[in-house]
Amino acid sequence: MGLSKTIWTNPTEFLRKAQPENPVLFFAPQIVQATARRFLDGFPGLVTYAVKSNPSEEMIENLIAAGIEGFDCASPFEIDLIRRLDPDAAIHYHNPVRSRADIAHAVASRVMAWSVDSVSELAKLVEMVPAAGCEISVRFKLPVAGAAYNFGAKFGATSDVAVQLLQTVAEAGFTPSLTFHPGTQCTDPEAWATYIREAVVIARRAGVRIARLNVGGGFPSNRGAAVAIDLETIFATIGRVATEAFGAERPVLVCEPGRALCGDAFAVAARIKAVRDGSHVFLNDGIYGSMFEFSQIGIVDRISVLDAEGYRRTGAPEGRVIFGPTCDSVDRLPGEVMLPTDVAEGDFVVIHGMGAYSTVTNSRFNGFGDLACVTVLSLRL
Numbered sequence: 001m002g003l004s005k006t007i008w009t010n011p012t013e014f015l016r017k018a019q020p021e022n023p024v025l026f027f028a029p030q031i032v033q034a035t036a037r038r039f040l041d042g043f044p045g046l047v048t049y050a051v052k053s054n055p056s057e058e059m060i061e062n063l064i065a066a067g068i069e070g071f072d073c074a075s076p077f078e079i080d081l082i083r084r085l086d087p088d089a090a091i092h093y094h095n096p097v098r099s100r101a102d103i104a105h106a107v108a109s110r111v112m113a114w115s116v117d118s119v120s121e122l123a124k125l126v127e128m129v130p131a132a133g134c135e136i137s138v139r140f141k142l143p144v145a146g147a148a149y150n151f152g153a154k155f156g157a158t159s160d161v162a163v164q165l166l167q168t169v170a171e172a173g174f175t176p177s178l179t180f181h182p183g184t185q186c187t188d189p190e191a192w193a194t195y196i197r198e199a200v201v202i203a204r205r206a207g208v209r210i211a212r213l214n215v216g217g218g219f220p221s222n223r224g225a226a227v228a229i230d231l232e233t234i235f236a237t238i239g240r241v242a243t244e245a246f247g248a249e250r251p252v253l254v255c256e257p258g259r260a261l262c263g264d265a266f267a268v269a270a271r272i273k274a275v276r277d278g279s280h281v282f283l284n285d286g287i288y289g290s291m292f293e294f295s296q297i298g299i300v301d302r303i304s305v306l307d308a309e310g311y312r313r314t315g316a317p318e319g320r321v322i323f324g325p326t327c328d329s330v331d332r333l334p335g336e337v338m339l340p341t342d343v344a345e346g347d348f349v350v351i352h353g354m355g356a357y358s359t360v361t362n363s364r365f366n367g368f369g370d371l372a373c374v375t376v377l378s379l380r381l
């Protein structure tokens with residue numbers, strides 16, 4: 001069996017044979033299929049995918065094969081990508097700030113669903129987008145605890161502004177809807193519940209019956225070895241609270257997960273370039289590579305170390321400082337990372353749950369970041 005094989009059994013088989021000197025992202029399509037099924041079976045509404053979290057074609061193709069028919073896009077590039085891979089997909093252009101050129105591009109690309117969070121940007125849409133059959137979702141925000149990263153800091157109207165926007169949307173002849181994003185890696189179902197209850201208040205104050213309520217992304221993926229992810233409880237809470245709050249006027253529900261659909265389907269293997277004087281570990285990947293997000297929301301602690309022959313290191317866990325390969329001192333994983341005491345130069349550090357916000361933030365700073373993607377049947381080492 002040579003290196004031309006396209007699907008490997010698992011990361012161990014590849015690492016043993018290929019001895020890669022650059023970081024490798026392992027992709028397990030079966031996990032995407034299973035996770036997409038979990039959403040399609042469990043979420044009480046339409047499931048769309050937030051393309052920005054991982055726009056690789058193998059990821060998108062797998063979601064289409066699994067039955068995902070809608071995509072949340074944030075740019076003309078993402079719109080073109082989806083139109084090319086699935087000409088009939090529903091595209092939701094849910095970046096609430098767009099240039100006029102962006103808007104014209106999306107209209108020409110048959111985009112029929114938009115979001116907005118300000119008077120000035122709504123005026124641009126009303127001027128440039130034909131209203132017939134088109135939906136505009138007003139994005140609102142609340143201060144909510146429970147997420148790893150606060151999305152309300154950049155986007156979302158206050159409730160008062162949302163009331164005004166919703167009225168303008170309806171008066172201009174668009175289909176009025178509401179949307180929010182509770183913040184990424186949100187593990188608390190009550191975050192969604194609080195937003196849904198506020199959505200009713202906004203719709204009633206505006207005197208507008210909303211067609212759809214998009215509950216955003218933010219669904220968690222498995223970052224901590226000790227934390228089980230309970231998507232089903234979040235789905236059940238969303239369905240129950242929407243019915244309680246809206247009663248007979250319950251809108252169609254939509255979600256737009258990114259991380260939760262792609263995160264667990266990928267693992268990264270980074271090679272140890274050096275253990276400097278027996279202490280600091282230097283990897284061939286770091287903050288300027290696939291691990292940018294660690295500096296924002298903390299490290300994924302599902303980590304295993306394999307020696308160069310592919311055997312698992314079993315030494316007792318010990319906290320280590322880990323640096324990435326660039327010359328910038330920012331290029332350090334946060335805190336100390338627990339690694340087996342017997343780690344050595346040439347070992348592979350395999351980090352699971354690396355599908356989201358990893359390929360997209362990988363830069364070529366200092367000439368590093370030549371990240372290969374390898375398809376595997378399973379991510380079990």
Ligand SMILES: *Cc1c(COP(=O)(O)O)cnc(C)c1O
Pocket residue numbers: 050052053072094095181183184185216217218219256257258259260356
């Ligand atoms: C980023 C984003 C998402 C996806 O968020 P995840 O935390 O990856 O699920 C969904 N909707 C909007 C509008 C976003 O900006």
